Amino acid sequence: MKRIILSAIALCSLLTAQGQQDVIISGSVQSDMLLSTQNEDNKQNESGDFMSNTYLDVMLQSQYIDAGARMEYMEHPLPGFDNDFKGWGLPHFWVKGKLNKADMTLGTFYEQFGSGFILRCYEERSLGIDNSLLGGRLMVKPMNGVTLKVLSGKQRHYWKWDGGLVSGADAEVSLDEWIDGLQRHGTRLSLGASWVNKYEKDEDIFVNKDHRLNLPKFVNAWDVRTNLNHGPWGVLVEYAQKTQDPSFDNNYSYDNGHVAMLSGSYSKKGLSILVQAKRSENMSFRSKRSQLGTPLFINHLPAFTLDHTYTLAALYPYATQLADGEWAYQGEVGYNFKRKTLLGGKYGMNIKVNYSYVRAIQRAWFKWGSDTYYQDLNVQMSRRLTSDVKLNLMYMNQRYNKTVIEGDGGMIHSNIFVADALFQLASSTKLRTELQYLTTRQDEHDWAFALAELSLAPHWMITASDLWNHGDTKTHYYQGQLTYNIDSHRIQLGYGRTRAGFNCSGGVCRFVPATRGFTLSYNYNF
Amino acid sequence: MEIKILYKVKQTAKRLLPFGLLTVLPILSACDHIDENDRLIYVEPVVQNDSTLTDSTKTITSTLRTVLLEDFTGQMCVNCPKGTEVIKQLQDDYAERLVAVGIHGGPLGFKGNATTIGLATDLGDKYYDSWQLEYQPVGLIDRHGAVNYTDWVTEVRKEMAKTSSISMELEATLNDNQITIITKATSLEGTYDGQLQLWVLEDSITATQKRHDPIDNDNVTISDKNYLHNHVLRCAVNGSWGESIHLNTNDPIVKTYPLTVDAAWEASHLSIVAFLYNNSGVEQAIKTKVKE
Numbered sequence: 001m002k003r004i005i006l007s008a009i010a011l012c013s014l015l016t017a018q019g020q021q022d023v024i025i026s027g028s029v030q031s032d033m034l035l036s037t038q039n040e041d042n043k044q045n046e047s048g049d050f051m052s053n054t055y056l057d058v059m060l061q062s063q064y065i066d067a068g069a070r071m072e073y074m075e076h077p078l079p080g081f082d083n084d085f086k087g088w089g090l091p092h093f094w095v096k097g098k099l100n101k102a103d104m105t106l107g108t109f110y111e112q113f114g115s116g117f118i119l120r121c122y123e124e125r126s127l128g129i130d131n132s133l134l135g136g137r138l139m140v141k142p143m144n145g146v147t148l149k150v151l152s153g154k155q156r157h158y159w160k161w162d163g164g165l166v167s168g169a170d171a172e173v174s175l176d177e178w179i180d181g182l183q184r185h186g187t188r189l190s191l192g193a194s195w196v197n198k199y200e201k202d203e204d205i206f207v208n209k210d211h212r213l214n215l216p217k218f219v220n221a222w223d224v225r226t227n228l229n230h231g232p233w234g235v236l237v238e239y240a241q242k243t244q245d246p247s248f249d250n251n252y253s254y255d256n257g258h259v260a261m262l263s264g265s266y267s268k269k270g271l272s273i274l275v276q277a278k279r280s281e282n283m284s285f286r287s288k289r290s291q292l293g294t295p296l297f298i299n300h301l302p303a304f305t306l307d308h309t310y311t312l313a314a315l316y317p318y319a320t321q322l323a324d325g326e327w328a329y330q331g332e333v334g335y336n337f338k339r340k341t342l343l344g345g346k347y348g349m350n351i352k353v354n355y356s357y358v359r360a361i362q363r364a365w366f367k368w369g370s371d372t373y374y375q376d377l378n379v380q381m382s383r384r385l386t387s388d389v390k391l392n393l394m395y396m397n398q399r400y401n402k403t404v405i406e407g408d409g410g411m412i413h414s415n416i417f418v419a420d421a422l423f424q425l426a427s428s429t430k431l432r433t434e435l436q437y438l439t440t441r442q443d444e445h446d447w448a449f450a451l452a453e454l455s456l457a458p459h460w461m462i463t464a465s466d467l468w469n470h471g472d473t474k475t476h477y478y479q480g481q482l483t484y485n486i487d488s489h490r491i492q493l494g495y496g497r498t499r500a501g502f503n504c505s506g507g508v509c510r511f512v513p514a515t516r517g518f519t520l521s522y523n524y525n526f
Numbered sequence: 527m528e529i530k531i532l533y534k535v536k537q538t539a540k541r542l543l544p545f546g547l548l549t550v551l552p553i554l555s556a557c558d559h560i561d562e563n564d565r566l567i568y569v570e571p572v573v574q575n576d577s578t579l580t581d582s583t584k585t586i587t588s589t590l591r592t593v594l595l596e597d598f599t600g601q602m603c604v605n606c607p608k609g610t611e612v613i614k615q616l617q618d619d620y621a622e623r624l625v626a627v628g629i630h631g632g633p634l635g636f637k638g639n640a641t642t643i644g645l646a647t648d649l650g651d652k653y654y655d656s657w658q659l660e661y662q663p664v665g666l667i668d669r670h671g672a673v674n675y676t677d678w679v680t681e682v683r684k685e686m687a688k689t690s691s692i693s694m695e696l697e698a699t700l701n702d703n704q705i706t707i708i709t710k711a712t713s714l715e716g717t718y719d720g721q722l723q724l725w726v727l728e729d730s731i732t733a734t735q736k737r738h739d740p741i742d743n744d745n746v747t748i749s750d751k752n753y754l755h756n757h758v759l760r761c762a763v764n765g766s767w768g769e770s771i772h773l774n775t776n777d778p779i780v781k782t783y784p785l786t787v788d789a790a791w792e793a794s795h796l797s798i799v800a801f802l803y804n805n806s807g808v809e810q811a812i813k814t815k816v817k818e
Binding site for chain 2 (some may be wrong): 205206213243293324360
């Protein structure tokens with residue numbers, strides 16, 4: 001019944017939009033499928049041998065009204081998601097009215113205030129995250145340089161909206177739009193402030209047979225920030241605080257939450273510098289206090305660590321410790337050695353050094369806790385050797401506290417080496433190869449990875465890779481893929497196996513099974 | 527000049543209005559601050575509404591419910607001892623009215639090797655998979671769905687408030703390595719259709735357990751070789767899902783089962799658990815020590 005009502009609302013939205021003149025229709029299809037040939041654990045998958053996550057987005061745009069809807073089909077979902085992820089329906093439907101200086105959205109929507117410290121509604125399909133809000137949002141630009149947002153709604157929790165009511169407001173003012181002096185000197189200065197309120201009804205959470213927790217029904221969070229840019233320099237300062245919010249994540253603590261961030265950057269032709277520091281404490285903020293796992297987060301704290309794309313560099317990825325808190329630092333220097341110099345050679349060379357360090361906190365603000373959570377020092381060099389060959393090299397030294405991040409496993413200290421070469425074989429033929437090696441005395445010891453990717457422009461791409469654990473299990477995780485692109489269509493057929501693992505957070509661990517089988521991905525934009 | 531300044535002040539005030547509104551908004555919403563001394567609310571303990579105890583002149587239609595807590599645990603599960611701590615607290619609060627069973631299995635279970643005792647069983651894996659559980663520790667309380675360990679106190683209390691229309695008796699006697707189990711089930715009101723399940727549990731098994739050290743410090747894990755495991759599920763007496771049973775009002779059914787003690791078990795540490803369940807959950811449970 002609910003689905004029918006939602007479908008009707010969506011249809012009405014679409015029809016309303018169609019009534020307008022000059023309607024632009026756009027959308028996309030994404031379908032990822034797995035035909036499992038053998039479960040690595042020899043267990044029958046709950047979804048059977050065929051699994052698929054499929055999304056169909058449709059959007060209609062006109063001068064005054066936009067509308068959209070998304071159908072999702074995960075009745076037989078890919079492995080590694082919560083049980084509740086399974087299902088199908090129309091979880092997204094929205095209509096947006098636009099006037100000169102204002103727009104209003106009714107239905108589902110995504111939003112972020114500032115850096116997301118107190119509100120970030122977003123979608124990350126690979127992780128099964130979609131914490132969109134169902135409700136209303138008003139955005140007004142009453143004058144130049146001022147943006148005001150007000151919203152209220154309930155968060156998506158897979159196929160229901162069962163969290164508390166989330167409401168909030170955000171104001172962003174660009175002072176340089178008002179102050180001539182700033183504009184004259186090329187300085188941009190903005191101030192921002194946000195507030196978010198969560199209302200959640202009382203519930204019984206007993207600590208023993210005759211005492212239950214006195215739970216706050218309202219939790220407030222606020223955020224202030226300023227961003228200054230002048231020439232190559234940039235500074236962002238942001239602070240957020242949250243009132244008492246006892247939850248499963250923080251072991252039903254009544255402490256307030258805080259997060260403060262300072263980020264400075266310098267960017268001039270050929271040179272870039274980034275320095276960041278952040279301290280957070282008890283900032284897990286969900287619309288359902290007893291929720292565990294990934295759903296129903298209202299906020300998001302970015303990890304101050306490099307988001308690696310190379311397979312072995314990303315083998316031990318850091319995840320922000322929202323509830324426990326952390327001190328996080330990151331520094332990065334990039335320098336471009338010019339062509340025809342001693343170090344730059346004939347084609348020039350780019351060097352980037354990145355260092356990030358995350359550590360436990362203490363109650364005293366500026367004191368470190370005893371444990372290192374994560375450390376990553378990496379040096380990347382990018383250089384064209386000849387007109388047809390380009391080489392990227394990376395060395396990375398990593399410390400990963402698996403106990404803190406995943407629940408168990410101790411400190412893993414690894415050294416990672418990556419060589420990535422791109423060969424232009426012909427005008428429309430490219431070959432990219434990767435060789436990677438990770439060495440560590442802990443966990444599953446050493447890993448090796450090799451990849452070859454042949455691009456036959458404009459349509460074809462053939463990829464083969466093997467991730468090999470030769471330090472412990474001696475297992476190969478091989479994959480082969482054939483990709484075909486034509487116009488807005490992309491289809492990819494593959495075969496391979498993935499490794500099993502545990503996804504641990506908030507005191508519990510969920511098993512993500514290994515798989516082996518054929519994969520088929522289809523993407524289409526229209 | 528004055529007019530110009532006044533105009534500028536007005537413009538600035540207008541521009542800063544959004545911030546003013548933003549300051550007011552939190553005031554409009556209620557703000558709950560709960561002082562340290564007000565964080566717990568006293569609630570009357572569960573009233574034990576047992577007609578067998580309160581009124582002997584009327585027909586007996588219900589009795590106290592004994593709650594079954596199935597704890598899905600594993601020796602490789604660092605957080606599982608946190609669940610065990612909750613069980614200890616519940617046993618202190620409710621004594622024999624709570625039957626806790628440690629079901630070792632699932633991905634974090636350990637079945638043992640030549641040097642280390644493993645407590646996980648195929649039966650434990652079967653239950654873990656059948657209930658479609660996703661993480662550990664997790665519990666079933668009277669089989670009403672998966673419950674996170676931090677909610678066990680709340681959910682057990684809710685079950686304790688219910689009565690049961692079934693009364694059960696259970697005896698287990700050891701003789702020459704053979705246990706004779708006698709169970710009796712009586713419906714006090716109406717008919718009951720369900721399954722009768724009997725399990726063997728063992729207490730005081732010293733075996734390895736991964737855990738935090740101390741248990742509430744998530745940043746340190748150890749492999750504790752001297753961890754004491756209690757109420758460990760060893761086997762099912764009458765099949766993985768028990769056997770069908772039909773009860774009529776005040777028409778007790780008595781069943782007897784022989785069971786040979788496995789060489790790996792310590793007979794003096796064994797208990798038997800019997801319970802009745804159907805699609806509505808567990809209706810009644812009982813536990814008894816094996817008497818020698």
